[in-house]
Amino acid sequence: MNNKQNTIADKVLERVEQLQLKPRSRQFFKLRNIGIWFLAALSVVVGGLAISSIIFRSVNAGAALRPGTPPLQEALLVMPFLWIILMVIFVYVAYREIRSTKRGYKYSLTALILGTLLASSVLGIVFYTAGAGFMLDRFAARHVPFHADLEGIQRERWQHPADGFLAGTVGAQTETGIRLMDSENQEWQVTFSDTIPEKRLQLTEGERVGLRGTLIDAQARTFLACDVRSLEFEGRGLQPPRPPQMRIERKDLPPRSNRCEDVRPLN
Template sequence: MMRISDDAVSPRARWVFVSRDVTFWTLWGGAVLIGSAALAASAFATEHAGWEFYEATHRNMITFIVTVLPYLWIGILAGTVLFGYFNLRHTKTGYRYSLTIVMIMSIGGSFVGGAILYGIGAGSTIEVMVGERIPFHTSVVRLQEELWDDADEGRLIGSASAPLTEETILFTDTNGTKWTLYTAGLSPKDLDALARFEEVRVIGYQATTSDDVFYACIILPGFLPHEQNSISDMLGRRSAFLERVRPESEIKDPAMRSNECERVRVRILQK
């Protein structure tokens, strides 16, 4: 009692401790929610990274991963887990939990929330919205456009429209550039993909005589909606891609066989 009197210690109302407890729990919940959003966006970015066709854009899987890894979301997820741990340990009962339990609660909460957000399609909204507003974060949609909209490297991404001749169609890339796309070197599977998908990736080579003429050798699906990106779908596209880049997958008609397309396939296989 003398120490209380000497130190001028005064009791605090119960609501002070309750409100502080509620504040820390709320901050922990907010951290888990932000972590959930980061996880949902990371899942969407990973799902649409184009790993099925990585040989067409990169020398190996390592350089591909370095390019497409969602660093922003990984950093946010790690930060929210640590922030959540700090706040949970400062609640009334938080001191009772070990570091392992607190981390499991924080990470587990983010995974559950992330799965829900991803399941309802919020991952794409978060990823695209943040990519449009934060200069140092390139959304997976824009990244795919940057990787594939490179005619000098033999790649285009966009949509086909009106046929121009029996062997050419009008093709518009994601930057709005119009191309005359030669299709004589395409296999039946490629022609089917060109007609079936609204957006396609094109592997081929640019004409040396004109800046707006592109010879197509392989057609791959472009940016697909979430419901067409199950693991089995992606494995199927991976298998189809590897089949098409093999030299023997070239059109069997010798009159239509393209030596340039053969070289394009060999270049991809040799990466």
């Protein structure tokens, strides 16, 4: 061995002594590795939550908006920008964390990103089915500035009785139609006398519906429904059981008066 080699080895050992360095314990590295995997898993979960919200908004865009909304406007309104940004951030964080694990670097960028995205998507579907997408959408509307939830968009779009749009929750059945509770907790008398192209209409008490028709009397809050569609959101998770469907049949209703002739039906 030559002197220079000894010198460097000596200097290194001298600095080890001086700085009182000790090899870090195995536990330290184990904990760090666990921490990295935990962060990666957490990022995949958060990515999954973001995806559940994206699915919720995509699936329910139609129920939130009135028919005939231009596609671009529809997309801009319901596009879950916040969740898309969050999903991209957390998929990236998960990728970075997995890459810093012992074997993470062996996988290509594409494989890691696709793998992370796939894991988040699977979780996202599970979360969406369990109703997390709906809850997150509602939570974000309350706590995140400039974030409108689908319920809010739906209310804002459908609550225009004078323009022929009315939304609310189906109440009890009446002789000519139903009672309807709108989003401001006002009760409406809705008549289907002119309506329903089919001979029979099935509604459930407690169901949210959107009506296309004409305002009969704003003071008395009466509305003639020419068409009806369910505004229930998909992906709300487990819901309490509802009463059996009510059947409103043509034969129960007064004869048509053709007041719906000029009203464009829903869909």
